[in-house]
Amino acid sequence: MINDVASWLLDPAHWTGPDGVPARTWEHIWYSGVSLLIASLIAVPAGLLIGHTGRGRVVAVNLAGAARAVPSLGLLFIMVLFLGPRLSGDAASLWPSLIVLIVLAIPPILSGAYAGVEGVDPAARDAARGMGMTGWEVLSRVEVPCALPLIFSGLRSAALQVVATATIAAIVGIGGLGRLLIDGQAIRDFPQMVSGALLVAVLALLVDLALAGVQRYAVSPGLTGRTTTRGGGRAATDADGTTDADGIPAPGAVFAGEKELAVRREAGKTEPRHNS
């Protein structure tokens, strides 16, 4: 079986032409990219707004939760039935697929964005306002940069799901790597199906890796703990000579995941505010 898959993948005939692997991969990337872009354009501003104002949180949480529960395949058929008669040609299959992927991508991006803004240290936000930043300046100069790790974790989580799920576009007759699975099933070509699944998984991992690279570049080292302490890892020392255990930089996690998200959410709440 492994040999069969290997020989399928190594067969030059499968790597050329409009139904070859490169063309299918390109289609797959295209569907995923457009869906993620549209989902981000909707979910990022909405999430930032909810986090910044603190309003609409309950609605957003519930909508996102409901959207997560929608079965992608069911939504796809409803969209085809609903939109199919109103669109012509490829668009009749393309748009239902994109809408499914967008609906899939919005919840993680939205919750990443609002949790990120919500989790910003209240003292930093208070200081920003107290120094005379306008609402927009607080958002753009403090909240968004501080929320970037969680915004990226939402985006990466969405990207993984979208790339994996974009295979279903093939069910309604358009391209992408899903074709290898659907067509393979039709003619009982199991090596082709396995190859398709493998390629989708590899593509998803590569996309995640690419986003991780962008994240590394975009997020301030002050937030990730990827800071280099000059002077060879000594504990931070007050200029007056007192050492302080708090001064040792915490080893930060580079990979922002759901766990970090939950931790940050908690951390945001436990900060005591001594008010009088």
Place this chain on the structure above:
Amino acid sequence: MIVFDGVTKRYPGGTVAVDNLSLVAPNGKITVLVGPSGCGKTTSLRMVNRMIRPTSGTITLDGRDTARMKESDLRRGMGYVIQHAGLFPHRTVLENIGTVPRLLGWDRRRTDARAHELMEQVGLDEVFASRYPSQLSGGQQQRVGVARALAADPPVLLMDEPFSAVDPVVREQLQDEFLRLQDELGKTILFVTHDIDEAIKLGDQIAVLRVGGVLAQLADPAYLLNHPVDDFVADFVGRDRGYRALSFQPTPRLPLRPERTLLIGETTQGVAQDWALVVDDANHPLGWVEPRRVTGEIRSEMLHRGGTVARASGPLRGALDAALSSPSRRGVIVDDSGSLVGTVQAHEVLNAIEEAARPEVADPTNPGAPAR
């Protein structure tokens, strides 16, 4: 000058946080707002830069009504320091300090030059410039917080419990340096704390607030300790206030006695006293020895170091404490350079205290009223 005129903050639901507060924070002075939790001290502070809006009354800044100023302009014109520093975690120390100058549109070079200058002023080593807040200790973070508030050289500073989240040793350092900085800069400062000792140490005048946001007493520290207006203020300023008030009384000329001194390495042969004071080459006191219990040369580890040393020009509290803490019962008094000038006994300090004038009471019918 910050003037509170009949300022009240009432929340929907009827809770009154600040009740008809009238108060003047004079230019170049530190005005401390102090009181227990729920006394409205933080609310009062935050109404000055309109982070909280007063329900009624006015707050003026050098005669201008703050309600008529644009909020962002008002806030950019006053430094703001808060308890947990509130540094921006994604920005380096240098960028944090440069926040307000950048908001005011200064260019990068001018901002950076100013930030470096401030780092030196607040005692932060140059190596911290490119570090991030997560790499700093609590004390260092608060230094950055102070530097950031001073960046655009605002005439007014609002400080909300800036030193209460650091450990006591660092807190004392920060307080001392803050006073030194204020001597240089002469800002108009409104300072909130729940710690009466901090208030007394830092304040030029102290406003004691009681729960419900009512001003209980406004006075300078010495007056507050000597003439608390009522039981609440008396309780709040603490039990040993008589002793603490001595911190504000300059030492008069004390009847100093010369002291037989010895150097490290000398022997105690021929010294008749029960206790002898050991000094270094510059006549700086090091500690006491009991000559009859010492054989051979005096070594550093033989010294009794329990006694405190008071400056002749310092407050009476130092002289009394030196006498009380000395193993020989003779308090060591030094000049400003730290050289021995003589010793004094507790009863002599007490005589001086009894002869010293207490702060004048302006209105005998209401001794707690602020002195004019």
